[in-house]
Amino acid sequence: MSELRVLCCVKRVPAPGARINVTDDGQAVETAHLGFTTSPHEECAVEEAVQLVETNGGAVTVLTLGPPEAEEQLRYAASVGATDLVLVPIEDGLAAWDPQRTASALADAIQAIEADGGPFDLIMFGNESADSGGFQVGVRVARALGRPIVNGIKGTELDGDQIVARRAIDGGFEVYRLPRPAVLGVKEGINLPRYPTMKGRLASKKADMQVRDIAAGAGGQAMVQLKRPAETVKETRILGTDETAAAAIVDLLEEIGVLGGTQ
Amino acid sequence: MTMLVLLEHDCGEITEAAREALTAARILGDSLGESIDAVAIGAGADDVVDEAGRFGADTVHVVSHDLLTDYGPDAWAEALAQLADDADADVVMSVGTDRGNEVMAQMAARIDAPFVANCTEIDTDDDPWSVTRVQWGGSLLEDVTLTADRKLVTYAHHAVAAEPADAAGDATVETFEPDLDESVTVTMIADRDVLSQGITLSTSPVVVSGGRGVGSADAFAPLEELAELLGGVVGCSRAVTNNGWRPHSDQVGQTGTRIAPEIYIATGISGAIQHWVGAMASKRILAINTDPEANMVSKADYAVIADLHKVVPAISAEIRRRRGA
Ligand SMILES: Cc1cc2nc3c(=O)[nH]c(=O)nc-3n(C[C@H](O)[C@H](O)[C@H](O)COP(=O)(O)OP(=O)(O)OC[C@H]3O[C@@H](n4cnc5c(N)ncnc54)[C@H](O)[C@@H]3O)c2cc1C
Ligand SMILES: Nc1ncnc2c1ncn2[C@@H]1O[C@H](COP(=O)(O)O)[C@@H](O)[C@H]1O
Secondary structure, X not given: OOOEEEEEEOOOEEEOOOOOOEOOOOOOEOOOOOEEEOOHHHHHHHHHHHHHXXXXXXXXXXXXXXXXXXXXXXXXXXXXXXXXXXXEEOOOXXXXXXXXXXXXXXXXXXXXXXXXXXXXXXXXXXXOOOOOOOOOHHHHHHHHHOOOEEEEEEEEEEEOOEEEEEEEEOOEEEEEEEEOOEXXXXXXXXXXXXXXXXXXXHHHHHXXXXXXXXXXXXOOEEEEEEEOOOOOOOOOEEEEOOHHHHHHHXXXXXXXXXXXXXX | OEEXXXXXXXXXXXXXXXXXXXXHHHHHHHHHOOOEEEEEEOOOHHHHHHHHHHOOOOEEEEEOOOOOOOOOHHHHHHHHHHHHHHOOEEEEEEEOOHHHHHHHHHHHHHHOOOEEEEEEEEEOOOOOEEEEEEEHHHOEEEEEEEOOOOEEEEEOOOOOOXXXXXOOOOOEEEEEXXXXXXXXHHHOOOEEEEOOOOOOOOOOOEEEEEOHHHOOOHHHHHHHHHHHHOOOEEEEOHHXXXXXOOOHHHEEXXXXXXXXXXXXXXXXXXXXXHHHHHHOOOOEEEEEEOOOOOHHHHHOOEEEEXXXXXXXXXXXXXXXXXXXX
């Protein structure tokens, strides 16, 4: 079998801690004191791609559409094994990129990359992006490219020309068999992503990054504002400050009727 | 004008999400002055008609074809898209489960229309619609406008509690046979692997969870013991799965499992927003943490400010003592 060409699409998002704050104009998440990351689903997609290529030979390309700073997320992917980095730079914020617009630009970018470097055997998306969570960009891109996609994938395996993909459901898996080239929407749990090594970090600084300018028109979903959900402030009852609190805890368990357990 | 409501079912077994979809559709139908045209696709579709009627469907479109033997995103979306054309639908809606969102995204891609996933409120007074939807798995809300001739939306799973209709009657059955070819079977389920039956993280009445504060894989043994005494299961935070201490199937949160137990016992977990959204539907939360300022503590109903390594075994010991063992 010839070498595998795998592409992963990742999105730069803020990494909030205990709460998410919104800017006064309601147009964005307040990021003044935040770092940035990608969705764990996408981190796992990159890891899965790197593992597939380690076993079968080939190369992993990572693509993002975002502000110039999204280079940070591409370099991170390079530090854990991706070799080719592609940035589709945008000038307006990602909030202006509704799912249709994003997908149309990504599909154009992928076609341009494939025209230069050859077709991808497999394209991987996160199941949903961490922030806007539209649950659709991967599906739209796959459709535009005329390739099959299944979402929610927590296991992959190559079987000759087929990709066996497993989707987790409560208490088991659904198994799909897709011909290549194929597209998958991946969920966290498919693997345990590695941490970058020192060598990986150094290599990532030197990795080549292509910049591709792509234009796309807005779709039919337009953001008006972000807002925080109503919060119910509760009084926390402190049951103790050492292990003697066990008595009060078991009283509570008894009261709510969960002490039945295995007698 | 017609509003289609896609019902999720697994080979004839109707899902709670389908009941939610019909409940939400009644609200939407009222504001639009449209009746409820439910859609059941593929093998077993006939079996959901009665239940759909009970939850307010006026009509159930039973969609069948020799190729519609099981679930597949392309097969379902293609069939739904053809029915929408046939019925001249102006709205197609469902609930944002894995399948619900996948089929709607597939349908949207087919007709290059917008699809608004995981809505909590929909205002149809004006066109474009004003819609509130979920971001960050529920930690944040977004108001959007939706401009489209055929509007595709899902309600967020659990945003509407399923309730039977007051004036439920028998639904009229209409059959529809889409024009399909073999290409739609490429993404159809080829096989199923059943792993476990019985209680899982998402259904357990008690979840005893550990975070980074637990310290190691071995140190989960006391949590497992307590969970077993209570007939519950062990959960964890992402810090724990990232360290390889527990499998991802134990992870609670935005990219893990959403839980709704009678009681959630969260030990050594700080309560980051992405963890919280997975735990917030719990009826009661007990946090055990050395840090009184931890977000998990301030959001919990009950808290013990102490070392989990001492408190957790003490709870198990106290349960045993009371049971006289
Ligand atoms: C897009 C995205 C999605 C994510 N999805 C998830 C998700 O699904 N689930 C999830 O959990 N996280 C998720 N995260 C990660 C999340 O942001 C946090 O990093 C993670 O939840 C932290 O885990 P933790 O609370 O165990 O660790 P920490 O934040 O390090 O907290 C450890 C806690 O243990 C306490 N502690 C330490 N020692 C003891 C002791 N001996 N006894 C008692 N208490 C002690 C400390 O006081 C502290 O509060 C996601 C992040 C992103 C960006
Ligand atoms: N701006 C972007 N750049 C690259 N990939 C993206 C972008 N937005 C979304 N994606 C990919 O599409 C998946 C689904 O996104 P969404 O439809 O927003 O939930 C994500 O997990 C990413 O893999």
